[in-house]
Amino acid sequence: MAARLYSSSSSSSAASAVVVGVKPAAYGFVASVIMTMVAGERMAEEDVLRFKAITEAGLAAAGAANRQDFLPFLRLLDFGRARRRLAGIAKERHDFGQRIVDEYRRRHRRRLAVAADDSSSSPPRRTVIGDLLRQQESSPESYADEVIRTVCLSLLQAGTDTSASTIEWAMALLLNNPDVLRKATDEIDSVVGMSRLLQEPDLANLPYLRCIITETLRLYPLAPHLVPHEASRDCMVAGHVIARGTMVLVDVYSMQRDPRVWEDPDKFIPERFKGFKVDRSGWMMPFGMGRRKCPGEGLALRTVGMALGVMIQCFQWERLGKKKVDMSEGSGLTMPMAVPLMAMCLPRVEMESVLKSL
Numbered sequence: 570m571a572a573r574l575y576s577s578s579s580s581s582s583a584a585s586a587v588v589v590g591v592k593p594a595a596y597g598f599v600a601s602v603i604m605t606m607v608a609g610e611r612m613a614e615e616d617v618l619r620f621k622a623i624t625e626a627g628l629a630a631a632g633a634a635n636r637q638d639f640l641p642f643l644r645l646l647d648f649g650r651a652r653r654r655l656a657g658i659a660k661e662r663h664d665f666g667q668r669i670v671d672e673y674r675r676r677h678r679r680r681l682a683v684a685a686d687d688s689s690s691s692p693p694r695r696t697v698i699g700d701l702l703r704q705q706e707s708s709p710e711s712y713a714d715e716v717i718r719t720v721c722l723s724l725l726q727a728g729t730d731t732s733a734s735t736i737e738w739a740m741a742l743l744l745n746n747p748d749v750l751r752k753a754t755d756e757i758d759s760v761v762g763m764s765r766l767l768q769e770p771d772l773a774n775l776p777y778l779r780c781i782i783t784e785t786l787r788l789y790p791l792a793p794h795l796v797p798h799e800a801s802r803d804c805m806v807a808g809h810v811i812a813r814g815t816m817v818l819v820d821v822y823s824m825q826r827d828p829r830v831w832e833d834p835d836k837f838i839p840e841r842f843k844g845f846k847v848d849r850s851g852w853m854m855p856f857g858m859g860r861r862k863c864p865g866e867g868l869a870l871r872t873v874g875m876a877l878g879v880m881i882q883c884f885q886w887e888r889l890g891k892k893k894v895d896m897s898e899g900s901g902l903t904m905p906m907a908v909p910l911m912a913m914c915l916p917r918v919e920m921e922s923v924l925k926s927l
């Protein structure tokens with residue numbers, strides 16, 4: 570990501586500021602991180618674009634209101650062609666997922682052939698597909714290709730848009746709060762320095778950056794009502810009777826801005842999480858809670874931390890004009906910015922030698 574941003578901002582002679590779409594830059598980085606975990610390879614640029622288009626079409630279709638949800642007899646006619654549209658998206662997902670699995674198999678066979686000729690070659694890194702294919706050998710029915718590609722697509726789909734949008738919201742907040750951006754830059758400069766790129770182990774020593782991410786997730790939880798759950802038995806919640814079978818949405822957005830819990834709830838104050846200890850933790854649940862809590866939380870915090878940390882360490886960021894960034898929320902199943910963030914990005918002079926070496 571840093572190399573790509575640098576190459577787009579450096580002409581043959583000198584670096585200059587360029588206007589950057591923050592979410593597309595973040596999306597490519599996040600997709601590659603998750604793809605490396607899933608298949609051991611980064612995602613090619615054209616695949617990033619294709620996957621993004623499939624995901625966006627899926628989210629739009631899943632979030633759309635359909636008359637046949639309320640008038641079931643319309644399903645017989647495929648009113649509004651919703652079923653046909655969903656089937657088309659499902660086929661594209663299927664083909665994309667199967668290609669990832671098939672390509673992994675091809676590479677793996679080639680690696681085995683090389684290893685047979687060269688006993689000094691190092692063993693392959695563990696990946697999600699590699700582990701699942703090994704299980705497939707002993708239990709082919711439970712680990713059919715369909716299961717493997719569904720796991721891969723779920724990880725990619727649940728992890729990319731959410732993490733990339735969080736990076737975009739965080740950068741928008743930083744652009745509207747230059748003092749916070751300056752403090753974050755100072756922290757990274759003093760902990761990491763300017764002679765090398767920030768690495769994942771550095772994140773543990775960057776508490777202010779972590780506060781920025783937590784405060785971003787408080788103000789802009791990507792799933793503002795989590796995902797729909799269903800009560801498995803009759804129960805009471807806060808004095809309300811919830812009958813078995815009721816769909817339950819948790820209004821995390823309001824909880825995380827509740828003035829009875831948070832001082833200046835609508836203000837971006839990362840310092841509120843300094844040494845944060847927990848009697849309010851029940852009021853923060855951007856990743857959900859309990860058994861169906863997001864399993865990607867740890868990965869998401871690292872990926873968002875790395876992306877944001879490197880962006881701050883290597884580049885100077887500014888708004889396009891004097892006006893503050895528009896922080897309105899758009900519509901959708903995950904909460905996007907209504908106006909996608911564009912920002913001015915200039916390589917920091919102190920980081921040029923590191924950036925040139927990438």
Ligand code: HEM
Pocket residue numbers: 603723724725727728729731732735790791792795796855856857858860861862863864865866868869873
């Ligand atoms: C900032 C980034 C992310 C946010 C805000 C987020 C948030 C959430 C939320 C709110 C849920 C629903 C929890 C519930 O049912 O109550 C969820 C589920 C899930 N997330 Fe994430 N997530 C993020 C990143 C990731 C990543 C990086 C991955 C994996 C690569 C991931 C994988 C999943 C999966 C597989 C589920 C479904 C779990 C289940 O149904 O049991 N997420 N996430």
